[in-house]
Amino acid sequence: MSLKHGLLGLLNYGSMTGYELDKIFRDSLSFFWQAKTSQIYRELDTMECHGWLTSERIIQNDKPNKRVYTITDSGKEELGNWLSMPESDIANAMRVKSAFLMRVFFAGETSTEQSLEMLRTYREKCMEASKGMSAAYDAISKYRTVVGNDEKSKYWRIAALYGDAFIHAGLTWADKAIAVLEEK
Amino acid sequence: MSLKHGLLGLLNYGSMTGYELDKIFRDSLSFFWQAKTSQIYRELDTMECHGWLTSERIIQNDKPNKRVYTITDSGKEELGNWLSMPESDIANAMRVKSAFLMRVFFAGETSTEQSLEMLRTYREKCMEASKGMSAAYDAISKYRTVVGNDEKSKYWRIAALYGDAFIHAGLTWADKAIAVLEEK
DNA sequence: TTCGCCATGTAAAGGGTTACATGATTGT
DNA sequence: ACAATCATGTAACCCTTTACATGGCGAA
Numbered sequence: 001m002s003l004k005h006g007l008l009g010l011l012n013y014g015s016m017t018g019y020e021l022d023k024i025f026r027d028s029l030s031f032f033w034q035a036k037t038s039q040i041y042r043e044l045d046t047m048e049c050h051g052w053l054t055s056e057r058i059i060q061n062d063k064p065n066k067r068v069y070t071i072t073d074s075g076k077e078e079l080g081n082w083l084s085m086p087e088s089d090i091a092n093a094m095r096v097k098s099a100f101l102m103r104v105f106f107a108g109e110t111s112t113e114q115s116l117e118m119l120r121t122y123r124e125k126c127m128e129a130s131k132g133m134s135a136a137y138d139a140i141s142k143y144r145t146v147v148g149n150d151e152k153s154k155y156w157r158i159a160a161l162y163g164d165a166f167i168h169a170g171l172t173w174a175d176k177a178i179a180v181l182e183e184k
Numbered sequence: 185m186s187l188k189h190g191l192l193g194l195l196n197y198g199s200m201t202g203y204e205l206d207k208i209f210r211d212s213l214s215f216f217w218q219a220k221t222s223q224i225y226r227e228l229d230t231m232e233c234h235g236w237l238t239s240e241r242i243i244q245n246d247k248p249n250k251r252v253y254t255i256t257d258s259g260k261e262e263l264g265n266w267l268s269m270p271e272s273d274i275a276n277a278m279r280v281k282s283a284f285l286m287r288v289f290f291a292g293e294t295s296t297e298q299s300l301e302m303l304r305t306y307r308e309k310c311m312e313a314s315k316g317m318s319a320a321y322d323a324i325s326k327y328r329t330v331v332g333n334d335e336k337s338k339y340w341r342i343a344a345l346y347g348d349a350f351i352h353a354g355l356t357w358a359d360k361a362i363a364v365l366e367e368k
Numbered sequence: 369t370t371c372g373c374c375a376t377g378t379a380a381a382g383g384g385t386t387a388c389a390t391g392a393t394t395g396t
Numbered sequence: 397a398c399a400a401t402c403a404t405g406t407a408a409c410c411c412t413t414t415a416c417a418t419g420g421c422g423a424a
Contacts, residue, residue: 100277108336152292
């Protein structure tokens with residue numbers, strides 16, 4: 001249900017095309033939500049049918065034509081409603097769903113060496129992701145100057161801090177796990 | 185794709201009914217994978233069609249009849265194949281998908297007090313989840329004695345350690361976030 | 369007598385991924 | 397010459413959730 005509300009949230013900052021929304025998702029929101037381009041276009045379509053958005057087609061000569069989406073009052077109302085009832089999402093926030101941990105759980109079926117390799121690869125991915133977060137911080141700073149609202153960007157940074165915390169936790173866990181497997 | 189492999193992994197320890205598999209998922213795997221009862225039954229069905237499992241219906245008088253599933257050689261092969269190619273799951277392990285963080289990101293549209301309340305509720309859920317983990321450890325100990333294999337249960341504990349690390353990271357992040365919003 | 373455990377499923381809807389299709393302009 | 401950016405979508409498939417349906421046994 002949250003892709004719709006993420007799109008509403010972004011369009012609430014200003015009118016945009018599907019392409020631009022897709023880029024923002026990739027640049028700034030991808031550390032807590034991923035959506036395929038095709039899905040974003042489809043959602044925008046159904047949201048327009050719901051009356052949450054209107055769209056206007058802009059003819060361009062030098063570039064492909066584009067469709068600019070604008071949030072309606074009904075859309076703003078929906079965004080407000082969603083923000084006012086966070087209970088179920090807070091409850092679900094605790095749930096990890098990780099195929100990787102499923103593998104760890106069943107790693108006893110493989111060799112210790114294979115398991116260690118998996119954990120070392122995971123550790124490397126954590127390091128990469130850690131570097132990737134600075135790109136997200138950059139994007140947030142960029143959009144802060146665009147939107148020009150420090151109150152809002154404060155929450156963006158708080159969300160990004162979660163990304164850091166999560167990555168860091170993964171890293172120290174991997175070290176611990178590797179140590180357990182290496183001992184004796 | 186991993187529910188199938190989780191079920192294969194469990195049936196590799198021994199034959200079981202859908203009901204028992206469902207319970208194990210709930211008791212021991214729920215901190216990294218959740219599946220609805222109805223989905224488990226449906227997956228077992230399609231897995232049997234794939235030839236990964238066979239099933240035998242047991243007639244009971246005092247209790248409802250049941251269907252016991254047994255992994256086949258083809259199923260063991262599939263499990264082995266899956267375990268031997270962890271790359272894509274490691275890559276995805278970094279990805280959080282959290283409607284809660286989506287809310288945090290857009291919390292600038294609500295009041296500071298509302299945002300604080302949300303974070304405090306989240307913090308409480310972390311505390312609850314922390315207590316919940318000890319139930320998972322208990323379940324793991326119980327199954328260790330049943331399966332009687334310390335090498336395997338080692339990995340179960342490593343997976344559970346991730347749960348702890350994740351919850352702990354959430355808790356300290358929440359404290360930090362609350363502090364940021366309370367200052368000034 | 370009410371609650372929880374045992375035990376299995378079906379049907380429909382919703383959300384997400386993969387594959388495909390198009391095609392000009394701008395930069396290296 | 398080649399890659400990246402701009403810009404939009406459709407179709408099919410897969411996975412997950414929600415709602416519904418059934419019903420006996422034992423313990424408090």
